[in-house]
Amino acid sequence: xxxxxxxxxxxxxxxxxxxxxxxxxxxxxxxxxxxxxxxxxxxxxxxxxxxxxxxxxxxxxxxxxxxxxxxxxxxxxxxxxxxxxxxxxxxxxxxxxxxxxxxxxxxxxxxxxxxxxxxxxxxxxxxxxxxxxxxxxxxxxxxxxxxxxxxxxxxxxxxxxxxxxxxxxxxxxxxxxxxxxxxxxxxxxxxxxxxxxxxxxxxxxxxxxxxxxxxxxxxxxxxxxxxxxxxxxxxxxxxxxxxxxxxxxxxxxxxxxxxxxxxxxxxxxxxxxxxxxxxxxxxxxxxxxxxxxxxxxxxxxxxxxxxxxxxxxxxxxxxxxxxxxxxxxxxxxxxxxxxxxxxxxxxxxxxxxxxxxxxxxxxxxxxxxxxxxxxxxxxxxxxxxxxxxxxxxxxxxxxxxxxxxxxxxxxxxxxxxxxxxxxxxxxxxxxxxxxxxxxxxxxxxxxxxxxxxxxxxxxxxxxxxxxxxxxxxxxxxxxxxxxxxxxxxxxxxxxxxxxxxxxxxxxxxxxxxxxxxxxxxxxxxxxxxxxxxxxxxxxxxxxxxxxxxxxxxxxxxxxxxxxxxxxxxxxxxxxxxxxxxxxxxxxxxxxxxxxxxxxxxxxxxxxxxxxxxxxxxxxxxxxxxxxxxxxxxxxxxxxxxxxxxxxxxxxxxxxxxxxxxxxxxxxxxxxxxxxxxxxxxxxxxxxxxxxxxxxxxxxxxxxxxxxxxxxxxxxxxxxxxxxxxxxxxxxxxxxxxxxxxxxxxxxxxxxxxxxxxxxxxxxxxxxxxxxxxxxxxxxxxxxx
Amino acid sequence: xxxxxxxxxxxxxxxxxxxxxxxxxxxxxxxxxxxxxxxxxxxxxxxxxxxxxxxxxxxxxxxxxxxxxxxxxxxxxxxxxxxxxxxxxxxxxxxxxxxxxxxxxxxxxxxxxxxxxxxxxxxxxxxxxxx
Numbered sequence: 008x009x010x011x012x013x014x015x016x017x018x019x020x021x022x023x024x025x026x027x028x029x030x031x032x033x034x035x036x037x038x039x040x041x042x043x044x045x046x047x048x049x050x051x052x053x054x055x056x057x058x059x060x061x062x063x064x065x066x067x068x069x070x071x072x073x074x075x076x077x078x079x080x081x082x083x084x085x086x087x088x089x090x091x092x093x094x095x096x097x098x099x100x101x102x103x104x105x106x107x108x109x110x111x112x113x114x115x116x117x118x119x120x121x122x123x124x125x126x127x128x129x130x131x132x133x134x135x136x137x138x139x140x141x142x143x144x145x146x147x148x149x150x151x152x153x154x155x156x157x158x159x160x161x162x163x164x165x166x167x168x169x170x171x172x173x174x175x176x177x178x179x180x181x182x183x184x185x186x187x188x189x190x191x192x193x194x195x196x197x198x199x200x201x202x203x204x205x206x207x208x209x210x211x212x213x214x215x216x217x218x219x220x221x222x223x224x225x226x227x228x229x230x231x232x233x234x235x236x237x238x239x240x241x242x243x244x245x246x247x248x249x250x251x252x253x254x255x256x257x258x259x260x261x262x263x264x265x266x267x268x269x270x271x272x273x274x275x276x277x278x279x280x281x282x283x284x285x286x287x288x289x290x291x292x293x294x295x296x297x298x299x300x301x302x303x304x305x306x307x308x309x310x311x312x313x314x315x316x317x318x319x320x321x322x323x324x325x326x327x328x329x330x331x332x333x334x335x336x337x338x339x340x341x342x343x344x345x346x347x348x349x350x351x352x353x354x355x356x357x358x359x360x361x362x363x364x365x366x367x368x369x370x371x372x373x374x375x376x377x378x379x380x381x382x383x384x385x386x387x388x389x390x391x392x393x394x395x396x397x398x399x400x401x402x403x404x405x406x407x408x409x410x411x412x413x414x415x416x417x418x419x420x421x422x423x424x425x426x427x428x429x430x431x432x433x434x435x436x437x438x439x440x441x442x443x444x445x446x447x448x449x450x451x452x453x454x455x456x457x458x459x460x461x462x463x464x465x466x467x468x469x470x471x472x473x474x475x476x477x478x479x480x481x482x483x484x485x486x487x488x489x490x491x492x493x494x495x496x497x498x499x500x501x502x503x504x505x506x507x508x509x510x511x512x513x514x515x516x517x518x519x520x521x522x523x524x525x526x527x528x529x530x531x532x533x534x535x536x537x538x539x540x541x542x543x544x545x546x547x548x549x550x551x552x553x554x555x556x557x558x559x560x561x562x563x564x565x566x567x568x569x570x571x572x573x574x575x576x577x578x579x580x581x582x583x584x585x586x587x588x589x590x591x592x593x594x595x596x597x598x599x600x601x602x603x604x605x606x607x608x609x610x611x612x613x614x615x616x617x618x619x620x621x622x623x624x625x626x627x628x629x630x631x632x633x634x635x636x637x638x639x640x641x642x643x644x645x646x647x648x649x650x651x652x653x654x655x656x657x658x659x660x661x662x663x664x665x666x667x668x669x670x671x672x673x674x675x676x677x678x679x680x681x682x683x684x685x686x687x688x689x690x691x692x693x694x695x696x697x698x699x700x701x702x703x704x705x706x707x708x709x710x711x712x713x714x715x716x717x718x719x720x721x722x723x724x725x726x727x728x729x730x731x732x733x734x735x736x737x738x739x740x741x742x743x744x745x746x747x748x749x750x751x752x753x754x755x756x757x758x759x760x761x762x763x764x765x766x767x768x769x770x771x772x773x774x775x776x777x778x779x780x781x782x783x784x785x786x787x788x789x790x791x
Numbered sequence: 792x793x794x795x796x797x798x799x800x801x802x803x804x805x806x807x808x809x810x811x812x813x814x815x816x817x818x819x820x821x822x823x824x825x826x827x828x829x830x831x832x833x834x835x836x837x838x839x840x841x842x843x844x845x846x847x848x849x850x851x852x853x854x855x856x857x858x859x860x861x862x863x864x865x866x867x868x869x870x871x872x873x874x875x876x877x878x879x880x881x882x883x884x885x886x887x888x889x890x891x892x893x894x895x896x897x898x899x900x901x902x903x904x905x906x907x908x909x910x911x912x913x914x915x916x917x918x919x920x921x922x
Contacts, residue, residue: 572883572904577814579905601814
């Protein structure tokens, strides 16, 4: 009101002054103009216009009321000027005023926006900050302080590089320099930063160049996200994946362990890992495998660990062993039940975690991991380690089983390769898959020929022989466990008797997968049996003849068959043992030796029997010629001279005349007597051969210092099969026909044979041969 | 009363093999030891009697043709002392008249030589089986 009244009052005063003093309009015009201007500045549009109209009336009224028309021009012009000024000034002022209001409103709006931004920044779930070109923190939000574990004030004195882990400092420094120079506008990375407490925190960081600050200096916007949770989960997942990968690609635990411990440490961010195995003999945990990060000096820690034997329930590892669940020592410096505290702290190790390696429900080992950072052990890590422990345990068991299988496989391979018996591995269709060396050597074929020809021939021969014996064919009759002897030619053109027996090897599901065929060369046994069979056959035919003869002959047959059957007992028994298999190579050799000896004995027996038969039936003729007995005796000594145990002496009559006889038969007589003398003499004995001319006879003596013949046996020594078997002589081999043959030969020459003996002192065999009619001595004959 | 199943070494049943032929000795020893018996060896009739008396084997496998006294004589002497001593005559004399002769002399059973190993084991098992 006052404001609106003031200009009106002022105009009224000016009108009063004008009227009262009669001042001309030109003089009062400045006063009106001043009032109109002020009003226009400070009052509303209506007020100022009203004021301008009043002023215009004031300046022009006196003239209009009392003056002439000529006088009217100036006042009206002045009035118009006042009105125009009022309107113009008001317009200008109104516009300025409106602009001022707009500016004020904008300022308030800006202030509000900044406040909202600040709240937003503070409340953001990512760390946000501005840093200067030197990397120094200019502005940081609360979240960043939390991520870095430092106060705002502390951070403002540091740089981005200061709070970055040593490993990542180079990268971030380079990034800052490139951002500064404008080479790049934005840099993103995942790196570790160092918290106020020294712990490391993995972050995702983005640094972007912000457009020029009004100050002109370039600043950088830093955005950080704490990815430790994500990292940990990823680490757990990747760690487990790495464990499985290692297990899948390794064959032995020794091979897998370093890689596996390293992978666990790398993915779970630990510095050192050890594998402790349960030693079932010691009932203790012993360090078996150790791994640590490159460059770190953990050797002393490993060395001390190696010296330890940890009992169940003792320390961290012992507790894990006992309980079968993971356990941790989160802060080594306050540990009360940890076995290597001192050396661990010395190596800078702060935390440890251990988990059991389990298979089949029992703990077979413990893995321990340590780090030089203080570490909280989260539940998901415990779960992951338990899982890994189970998988490692199963792997170790599998690997051990596989190793045992490989060893067993190697054993079987060696048996297969080195067996003296031929072994063939064939498919269930009979195709030869593998043949051992013994088989190829036996049949004198290489494998190719063996597979394509010799083996199919052998199978056919088996099936034919089996059919004759009413057995199933080889492939059909494996379960019967029969063995069949077949005749087979070798690559070298020899013929063998082979004994074949087959065994099937089932696969995991029990179906026969392939077949092993054992091939034994039984030629020697078989031929001996065949020869014996022939001998027995001839014996049987002789039996028909003998039945016509007297009881002596019957008894002779009984004795002969007894002799054969005694020899056959060994041959049959031991060949049955060999045939049934399951013998050591040494046994097979020894038994083969018995069989050979007895077969040989039977052979000699047959030879002797046939000789005797020919002599007794008169079918043996004596080819007579001049024979020098001394020469026969000397030759005999020379031949027997190889016997080292007996000393030979010769006492030969140089004047002994020539005898007439069959030289070969007389050699047989002398060598039989000499062999007997040697056989029945102990080591160091003496055998003396002497010759003497008697009336019309040559007297030959073979004297030994042997065991002698008991008086009750002496009259029977020339009878068939009357061997001296008592006392020391019982183990001496022979056919029991030698002396009978000797007596026959001597008597066929018209001579006589007899024996003198004393038990313990020796025996002397004497025989005579009629001298030749001419009575020439060998000396005379040579000079003739 | 004689307790004939005298346990030998390691509680095994003891069998006496009387045979002068060392191949036969080895064969019987190998087969019977493999079959789980404790095997004693006598190399002639007198030794067989002596061992039978001192060791009291569960059964005796007796060859006939042996030096000194033969198997038949040895069997008679043993049976005179121990009437229920089981004795099997193992002989290469295999004529039927021989068989009757051995049974008449008191043999509990006859094993003809040469024999199948399974027959040897079976006859020893039969005569050592607890009654």
